[in-house]
Amino acid sequence: MKQPTTGTDEFVKGLWKENPVFIQVLGMCPVLAVSNTARNALAMGLATLFVLVMSNTVVSLLRNFIPKQVRIATYILIIATFVTVVEYVIQAISLELHKALGAFISLIVVNCLILGRAEAFASKNTLGRSILDGLGMGLGFVLALFCLGAVREVLGSGSLFGLSLFHDGFQNWVVMILPSGGFFTLAGWLLLFNWLKQRRGGEVAG
């Protein structure tokens, strides 16, 4: 695979070409569990984005200070710190939101996307590139979560961000806000992304 060379490439790759959810299929636990409404999905996505950017920043800054032998333990410590911070901030903003996201905020610590970017990218690249990588990957994660959350809320509750979209006659697809709805919606988006990828590949080959 051709390595990205510019800062823009580092940023853009996470949005589409290497999207953490639709292409790399990483961090499935929160993707499936907290995407039952657009609001929850956005909140979880933004929390993950913050942790990803901050951990990439700190890991990149300290990359020459952290011996290779203790790097994983150190990265986990850094990631856990920012997750704890996010947890306090969300509690200060809204307890209802904190309750809706439940244990999944704490589980950001073990989101393989974050540790993966720290290990594979931030520990080997400059601060600027690492921040751009974190921003791109994080926004790609937010975008993917929002795609799932919006579809599930519209079909499952007939609303978007709590605002009713349909007439009273609309029958909610309750299955969409249940865990199985997460799998159905993710499958639909993966189909679409793979179809687009294949079509694009065909055009390039042609």
Place this chain on the structure above:
Amino acid sequence: MSDLPILGATERPSAWKMLRAMVGIGLLCGLFIVAVYQTTLPAIERNKAEALQRAIFQVLPDAKSSMTFRLDGNGRFALLIDGEAEDRLVYAGYDHERELIGLAVEARGMGYQDVITVIYGYSFAADAIVGIRVLASKETPGLGDRIETDETFLKNFEKLDVTLAEDRSAPANPIEAVKHGRKEHPWQVDGITGATISSVAIADILRDSSAFWVPRIRARLDDFRQEEAP
């Protein structure tokens, strides 16, 4: 023998370097967490107080105002004015005419993952628990957390009997959890299939809490009435 370095071999760092990295970063992380905790604490406390107030009126739906009382060492309930005490608190609910209608009580106990904190409403007229709200829980998403959302389970707490025995020292029939669909008596809690430990935990929390509070509250009803409700 050649003195050339072996390809792929890595330089072994000193123990001091490893210790310095881990302790140094750990110290900075600790300082950062404490700073954020101290900064966000006032807002978190305010949100919790507001959530508690909302929960009181949810578990005592007929209440229009509430006052906080604290159980003192002599078994009396004293009106809490400064709001500093954190334990042994009950929240009295009053109707439009400032008549005492019930009490909201906070209770906690061990669930499947962590401590579950609930608030429940005790109605004098029904002599029963008439509402429950989970304030904090880390039960398994999709399974144990159904204690908050399962409508059949929550129906248990529309009128859960806690009538006292003749000697007024404890409920005549302690609250007990039964398997889903086996509920026969008004003091039984119909459990949730797939969330057995969490639903039993709720029943246990209510059993222990009601056994402690209901006899004491019933014995000192005047403590709540003698104070002028807002």
